[in-house]
Amino acid sequence: MGLWYDETFDGHTRLGLLVKETLFSGQSPYQEIEVIDTAGFGRVLVIDGVFMTSEHDEFLYHEMLVHPALTTAPSIERVLVIGGGDGGAVREVLRHPDVRECVMIEIDEMVVDVAKRYLQAIATAWDDPRLDVRFVDGVEYVKTSRDDAYDAILLDGTDPVGLGATLFDESFYRGCKRMLVPGGVMALQSESPLLMMDVFVETQHRLRRLFSEVHPYMGPVPLYGAGTWSWTWCSETGEPLRPIQERQEAIVEGSRAYNEELHRAAFALPNYVKRALKL
Ligand code: SPD
Secondary structure, eight states: OOEEEEEESSSSOEEEEEEEEEEEEEEOSSOEEEEEEETTTEEEEEETTEEEEETTTHHHHHHHHHHHHHTTSSOOSEEEEEEOTTSHHHHHHTTOTTOOEEEEEOSOHHHHHHHHHHOTTTOOOTTOTTEEEEOSOHHHHHHHSOTTOEEEEEEEOOOSSGGGGGGGOHHHHHHHHHHEEEEEEEEEEOOOTTTOHHHHHHHHHHHHTTOSEEEEEEEEOTTSGGGEEEEEEEESSSOTTOOOHHHHHHHHTTOSSOOHHHHHHHTOOOHHHHHHTTO
16 A cells, blocks of 8 residues: 555545655744655655645746746846745746846745755755845745835745745735836746635735736646646736747746747636636
8 A cells, every 4th residue: 555645635635645755854943844755746845734846747836937927027137036945936037047136035944954955856056146045034024125126026835824824915915016126027826726716816806906917827736736726927017928039938948848838828717717707
């Protein structure tokens, strides 16, 4: 039979991974952190019993969080990532040669330490001189940061329960908007419409009250919530389907998932989502 690790999504659905070995298990001041080596998904980071990222499918999540925003923002010299302690998002940000500075705000230093030790296949950009990692609370950071500080902001948080819930607050989004330059782009992970429709819809409503342009997009991430995942592109101006061609071409080369067609297709929403959003 072997040892299985199950994540229970909503009390009546779970995903189980066959564990070859538990590589790390520890308690930080904030959360329980584990790294398991699995037969199907390679090494998997688990926080408070929730699968966060896996060697096998992390590219599907991180490339789609980062590149729709960074190929469409007018400028991407200064980029902020909030969360993302596994390092996958900043790795993708720093593939863009136009990025001059990437600040990553992660509350839990242990997540980064663990990623550096056990998730080297995912977290490959720690030594990039453009990266500035700060271990502070994202909510506090946003409250105290200056206006117009960033060209693009990426929110790579956990699910909206416990520690991660504050990264879904309207006041937090308002602070992020204030930190964006005019025309800047924010993208965030916005949960699974299939499994967490209420959270997805409420998130869209909060964002729509703040930004003129709010565009959810979708893609597969087998590790999360029954496989269907969403992200949301937000800005005051512009639109997500007008990527800057040279920037996009440069990043498609070398991406495992992201390309021009996928960028366009991801913003085509299925009817059940359009109806839920009254689009
Ligand atoms: N259900 C898990 C959702 C996790 C989303 N963020 C993962 C962080 C990966 N960098």
